[in-house]
């Protein structure tokens with residue numbers, strides 16, 4: 001059996017893993033042991049299954065074994081093609097999410113289930129996209145803006161609209177490199193085409209194309225996802241919540257929300273407050289309905305409603321093991337198929353809702369956006385009716401939970417910054433205070449710490465250790481995704497955590513009244529981070545790559561994370577990876593990513609499986625950037 005000490009930072013995880021063993025329930029840890037060491041060829045990225053002459057696996061070591069696939073593809077080609085396809089898949093996932101949200105906005109109406117919650121933000125976007133607003137009904141504007149967004153996916157000409165938001169020098173770099181993404185779907189299709197058997201074999205060209213596709217995610221799909229979700233469901237403001245499996249309630253109906261798209265989770269939040277359903281919950285003997293979020297949909301609803309956070313990616317099985325979850329409701333992405341066998345061991349209903357993500361053995365209740373609330377109520381009802389089926393002898397809720405402050409949209413951050421602005425001298429509503437403290441060195445820099453969990457590392461260890469080290473060194477941390485949930489569980493997103501920060505950051509936290517680690521939302525909300533960095537760069541008259549800012553994914557695992565890494569890098573921000581991507585079989589690709597891309601984009605990748613070493617590298621890089629920034633004046 002695996003050494004469980006390696007499993008998690010959190011003793012509670014281990015208690016549940018022990019419970020699983022006692023009850024004969026299989027978890028990812030058992031499967032990890034069965035899997036043994038990962039396939040060496042796959043790990044290095046040198047296995048090609050792109051055509052049926054293969055699969056071909058070539059040797060990463062020169063002179064040993066096959067050096068070329070049957071078609072003659074080298075390790076460089078194979079690695080770069082595989083990597084580019086990961087970017088395409090990740091971009092597809094984020095962007096298809098965004099497309100769903102844009103459709104929902106197209107459906108929004110005054111008396112419907114989906115309404116416009118942030119009219120100001122909609123009007124700002126309408127102006128940005130040159131949609132006439134005068135004398136028009138807000139819903140007509142919304143529909144027009146939604147249609148423009150939907151066209152961003154397939155327009156035949158031009159490049160993406162949101163690219164205009166970037167600092168001028170950044171736009172010039174993209175222009176020069178010819179990596180301004182055209183329509184989002186087109187960039188994904190181009191990668192699939194170019195990586196088809198017998199198309200591009202040049203690694204550099206593939207990395208190039210990969211950047212363009214990734215930018216279609218960051219400045220396309222993800223940004224549309226965030227902006228439209230804010231308009232529809234409200235732009236987040238700071239609020240209090242709690243995080244970790246201890247938020248599950250023994251006496252209540254527990255519904256676990258897992259997946260990504262707020263169009264579903266928002267409706268479940270509404271349905272869970274429906275008086276009739278609350279009454280029904282009481283009738284079946286429960287004290288109420290308790291929603292708990294997991295992964296990114298959890299982030300969406302905690303940012304906007306303070307819904308408690310059950311945990312992150314790696315805790316999806318553990319949540320079920322508590323024996324008190326009436327239903328796990330999922331839509332798309334990051335959902336373990338093992339939730340079927342594991343929910344079968346308890347009374348838990350595993351409900352899939354999206355035709356894009358049907359899971360064998362799950363109960364599929366298709367979510368219908370046209371009758372959104374009705375659909376959501378049906379789903380919640382299923383959970384309530386399942387309460388009676390709990391197996392009393394299988395209940396164990398760990399006590400652990402932490403207080404967290406969440407909800408830091410860019411707008412919310414700027415509003416906090418306004419607290420220190422002397423409005424007689426400076427205008428409100430700008431990033432000036434942030435630029436000032438960075439320039440003065442009170443804050444040495446900023447880090448965006450994002451991404452998943454990965455059993456290649458101890459659960460949450462990378463996230464937490466890197467965060468602690470950075471804040472202690474006066475680097476402010478912004479976070480999204482499962483990294484944000486790790487931070488919340490560890491108490492780092494509470495204002496109290498300022499005591500762990502260096503003197504400079506501590507002072508900033510006190511003056512501005514923020515925690516040292518800011519929860520900015522879900523993975524698509526990395527677009528918030530990109531926006532904040534770009535606004536700061538523009539304000540200071542420099543490019544993103546001139547700022548002492550780093551992007552970090554200590555425990556990433558998904559293809560989406562590969563897309564993110566590449567758009568962050570192509571946006572001029574260094575990316576630090578705590579899990580090696582499958583590229584090490586090609587010295588050429590490794591050299592491109594960790595070295596040569598810097599000449600092109602002003603940023604590059606750093607990779608190291610030792611998180612603390614990684615954090616040291618960040619601090620060095622931040623200081624380097626500071627020196628250069630000084631020279632820029």
Ligand code: CUV
Pocket residue numbers: 260295296312313333334450451452453480481482483522523524557558560561
């Ligand atoms: Ni979209 S992609 S495990 S939920 S952060 Fe969490 Fe975030 Fe990775 Fe998935």
Ligand code: SF4
Pocket residue numbers: 048049050051052053054055056068069070071072073078197198
């Ligand atoms: Fe082998 Fe080339 Fe076919 Fe890949 S594309 S499987 S390397 S023959």
